[in-house]
Amino acid sequence: MNDDSENIRVGDSERSRALDELSTHFANGLIDINEFEERTGKAAIAKTRGDIRKLFLDLPRLDGTDPVAGEPHPNAPAPIRAETRAQEELDEVLTRGKKVQRFDGLIFAVAMILFFLGLFVFDWDYFWIVFPLAGVAAWGVRSVANFSDEDEEIFDELNESEEKERAERLRRAAERRRELGK
Incomplete structure (x- = not known):
């Protein structure tokens, strides 16, 4: 300029x-x-x-x-580096949790659409099967994302705190x- x-x-x-x-x-x-x-x-x-x-x-x-560089300076004191690593881990859990949350929304939206289509349009006898399949799909997403129950609890706390x-x-x-x- x-x-x-x-x-x-x-x-x-x-x-x-x-x-x-x-x-x-x-x-x-x-x-x-x-x-x-x-x-x-x-x-x-x-x-x-x-x-x-x-x-x-x-x-x-x-x-x-x-x-913006997210890494501390190599000469920073060890507690700062450790705190930064811990923050990076929490950020990573938050990122994975948001991805899992998006997939859950998509899976259950598709499940609801299929449920109502099966019930009212196609007159399927086993229209209810979409809900267990959605549960299996949600479990599969968590397995692929390596998102454990502990990670989910941490994510919920972080997400709530971040929103507040x-x-x-x-x-x-x-x-x-x-x-x-x-």
Whole structure:
């Protein structure tokens, strides 16, 4: 970027877009409440493009084009590396759990469709068999994904915790937007 573009003045629409993006970063847990309040305050009074760009220098782009390394520095203290490994394991359980959850939704949606088709359209005598087959398919997905009962319990706890935290961050972001009048 050339220095001239940094000095171009911004209006309410640019400030509002910056506030929206900061709200998204906050809701996704990339910045804490103190950083969010500080940055939104600066965004609300930004005068130039440079003022707004400074708020996002250390944040990834929302479109995913700015990769963020998920590994700790090799010279980091051992507790930090261990904590990072533990977090990576939890993230991996969360990822596998979301995939299993999507497959479950698909399996049981197909089962319901087949159930009603068998019952009302094709007049099958054994239309009920789709439910045990759906259960076997769901078990198969868990076996292929190596998703144990313990993993499922951890996933449920993580997912519930993540949803509560996100809801709280969204609530705080909305309050902050109202405070700033944007």
